[in-house]
Every structure is written in C-alpha cells, then in structure tokens.
Amino acid sequence: MPTGNAPPSVRPMTTGRTDGARVVRPGGAGARRGRAGPRAERFAPYLLLAPAALVIVVLRLYPLLLGVNFSFTGDGERNGVAVGLDNYLELLRDPLFRTALSNVGLLVLLLPVAVAIPGLLATFIYLRVPGHRLYRSVYFFPGVLSPVIVGAIFNLLLAFDGPFNALLGAVGIDAVDWLGDPGVAMFVVVGVHVWATFGMALVVFLAGFATLDAGLLDAARVDGASLLQVIRHVIVPGLARTIQFVAVTTMIGMLTSMFGLLYVMTSGGPEGSTYLPEYYIWIQQGQMNRPALASAASTVLFLVMLGVGLLQIKLLRRAGRED
Template sequence: MGPATAGPTEDTAGRAPAPRPATASARRNRRGSRAERLAPLVLLAPAILIIAGLRLWPLLLGINFSFTGDGARNGMNVGLDNYLTLLHDPLFRTALRNVGLLVLLLPVAVAIPGLLATFIFLKVPGHRLYRGVYFFPAVLSPVIVGAIFNLLLAFDGPLNALLGGLGIGPVDWLGNPDVAIFAVVGVHIWATFGMALVVFLAGFATLDSSVLDAAKVDGASLPQTIWHVIIPSLSRTIQFVFVTTMIGMLTSMFGLLYVMTGGGPAGSTYLPEYYVWIQQGQMNQPALASAASTALFLIMLVVGLGQIGILRRAGKED
C-alpha cells in the first residue's frame, strides 16, 4: 500500500502549506492600482513645479531679502530692522488701518454680487440683460475705470451736480482724507464684483431646486429663503468668494489708487501694495519693500484662514 498523500490543508508533519505565489492577474491588478494612485501626481507635477519655481521660490527669496539692508548697508544682514522701520512709519500704519477697513467692508463686497446672483437665479424680469450689464465692468482696465470715476467724482463733476440739485452740498470725494478711501473702495467693488457674480451663478447651478420648492411650499419669504436655504447650501461658494475678494482688495487696487488719488490726500488711501511700490520704485529701498511684501503676505494668510474658520463655524451652527 503506497504512502498516504497529504491533505489539501496540511502536510505530513501537520503544518499548514506555504502560501501560494500570487497569480499573474493579481500582480497586474496591484500594478494597475499603483499606477492609478500615481497618475494624479504625475499630472499635477508640471503645475507644482511651475508654482514652486515661479511663486514659492521668489517668495522665499523675498523673505530672505527683507532681512538685509538698503543704501550703505546693502546686502548686510540687519535682522528685524526693516520690520521695525515699518512699524514706525506713519504711512505703513495708515496702510494697515486701511486693511482693517477693507476687512470691515468685505461682507458688503460679497453681499452685493451674492444678492444680484440670487435675483438672476430667480429669473427676475430682465435677468439676461442684467447678467451682461453686471459683468461688463470686470473687463475694463483699472486705469480706464479710475479715469472715468475721476470725472464723475470731481468736485465740480456730475455726481456733485446731482447732489446739488437735491439740496445736498458738494462732497470732496477724492480730496477729503475721511472720504477718499471709501470712494476708491466703492469704485473697486463696482469694477470687480462681476467675477464674484459669475462664481455665485456657478454655485447656484449646483443648488437642488427641490429645496427651494419645499421652502416655497412652506410659505418662506424671500429673506427667509436666502438666509435659511440659499446661504447654507452655498457655504463653500461663499467661502471661496470671501477669500478671493479679500485677496483682490489687498493686491488689485494699485491701478485705481495710482490714477484716482496717488495715495493721497495726505497718504490716507495707502494700502500695503501701494506702499511697496513707493518704497521700491520711488524711494529705492528694495529691502524695505520686501519686508512690506512679506507683511502683506502674512496679512492675507491670517485674514484668509480667519475668514475660512469663521465661515465654517457659522456653517456648522446652521
């Protein structure tokens, strides 16, 4: 009688057999899954390299340059001297104060395109015409916008003539230090809210219409629908518009400032980006300008992260 053969699960010594080698199909599946995981990284690599080479590396160089001196101390390490100079410069403190004003006015700058996008989405009469009219200022050059509003807001311009007809005294829109910054910010909001409007309309395209229908059936008014339905549903879109609008206010108002006020009157309309240009282009202090640029970057980072945190908490509470 021949020797007994081992069972399918144990050998003659009672031990479990060694695991079988992976089949060719299993190896192919593993290679395929690994390729799928690496594919996004390969596709993103060129964009990442471009951002790192053209954005991050110059940013690091600028931060490093902000710790060097100007003039006789050119190239010397001066530590935090440039930042201390900024803190003691009245013009830079005015620029920081104006940044605080922009933060306070930011909800208005976001609410205007948000409400207009809501009316367009609800298809008020003439909504197709309004969509084109509202977006038109976004394609104009800031220099052209500034020149137009210089004429409209002149002391003897059309706006003051209209106010005079209503019995209201003329306002020195661009010559009064207490009014000029509000005038420039208002013009900037008018000139740029078209892009935010497009973003809001894209957000409305993802909105579930059944939710709006349910609110209408429940008898919700328009303000109630906006507050309790539309705003919570578009929380991600609102976050994006808040951050991009704030960045635009801090980095895209140079053209208007240059044309409309030149930083005046008495430096009252200075913003960090305009201060950077003055120090670099007119005062020939590139290291101090680099310190101001670094401060502007930190301001945008802190304000942006703070806005996202506040909006996320508000969304969770709703």
C-alpha cells in the same frame, strides 16, 4: 495488462485548462504584473500633479522665499548686508505703513458688503426677475475694463464740479470733496473697486446656484416663506462653500488689485489716507529705491493675507455649522 502484484502506473493529474491556453499560477509573472498595477495607480495622481507643482515651486514659492530672505538685508550703503529685523522695525515706525495696515482693517470690515452685493444680485437673476438676461451682461461689463480706465472715468464723475456734486446740488445738498477728503476718499476708492470687480463674483454665485436643490426653494415657497427667509435658511446654507470662495478671493483682490485705482484716483492721498500695503510697496521699490524695505512690506502683506484668509474660512465654516 499489469502482471503480478505490481500496482498500475498512475499518471499525475494536471490542473488548469486543457485547451492549450497558458495557465497563470500564483507567484508567476502575471501575478507580479497584477500587484504592480495598483501601485502604479497610486502614483499616477502624483505624476500628473508634478508639472503644476514644479511650476508653483519655481515661479511662486522660490521667489517668495528669496523675497523673505532679502527682507533681512539692508538698502543703500548696507546693500546686501544682514540687518536682522531692522526693516520690520522701520515699517512699524513708519506712519504711512501703519495707515496702510489700518486700511486693511477697513477692507475687512467692508468685505461683507462687497460679498453681499453680487450675492443678492445673483439671487435676483436666479429668481428670474424681469430683464435678468440683460442684467447679467450689464453687471459683468465693468469687469472687462482696465482699472486705469475705471479710475479716469470716476475722476471725472467725482470731481468737485463734476456730475455727482451737480446732482447733490440739485437736491439742496452741499458738494462733497470725494477724493480730497481724508475721511471719505478710501471709502470712495473701495466702492469703485467693488463696482468694477463684482461681475466675476456674480458669475461664481450663478455657478453655485446651478448646484442648489431647486426642490428646497419650491418647498419654501409652498410653506409661505418670505424672500428674506428663503435667502437666510435655504440659499445661504446651500451656497456656503461658494460664499467662502467669494469672500477669500474678494479679500485677496482688495489687497492686491487696487493699485491701478489708487494710482489714478488718489496717488495715496489725501495725506496718505488711501495707502494700502500694495501701494506702499511700489513707492518704496519704484520711487525710494529701497527694495529690501519693500520686500519686508511684501512679507508682512503675505502674512496678513494668509491670516485674514484662514480667519475668514474658520468663521464662515462655523456660521455654516450653526445654520
């Protein structure tokens, strides 16, 4: 017992758990690990994207920059010598390259048709027209054929004495020189390209239909909307992003994937009317041995593709907002 006036000894109270478990106090190692966790989570996406970004930089961006730099050098006797904008000025003076650029404008004008065809076919398949399962396979089949094979087949079909002209003659129409008329040949090649490649766009549209709200279609049918009204007011707004994707990828395919058809069907003729920048680049590099000029044409093609793609996205977004 305490004696006198001495105060009793008081033991300090302990906070925390009393069962022997370790108590984590503010400022301790556990708290530091807790703060490091969110920081690691913030950097995790960049770490996962790093391999893909490295591949893009090494295999895409770096060669592109090398090509742009090479386009400012000369060919032949001036090989490796800086020539400034001489190659680009020569492109502007070359009638074949000007024809190639004008054909790019033609492709832009024909793009809505190239997008509408697989879009309408996907709509009919989605609405389950009779035989829709068969149509899905048939429409995709040309996509697995090589452009060389497709070109060879249509060379036979479109020959002046071929089956197409024979059908025209049977109904009293004069034969058409499909691949020899400068005013017709480019449309024919583009049509064959669309026929051979719209199967992939069809698959993309069908994937887009899987995200479409079926209740909106049912409501439109109940309200008595026609097929055209359903397409315009329900399907097109609902597939706005899908249409943007198909439009951009189709345009890129037209600018970069028609070489095989051009080489087999027309070889750039007649009179250079079916030249595209891609084919012009191959001529300058592979036959004329002018890699610097070909690099300049490649740079112009890249800028054209970039500008057309951005313009398409802007116009499609504006159309989507208006709808």
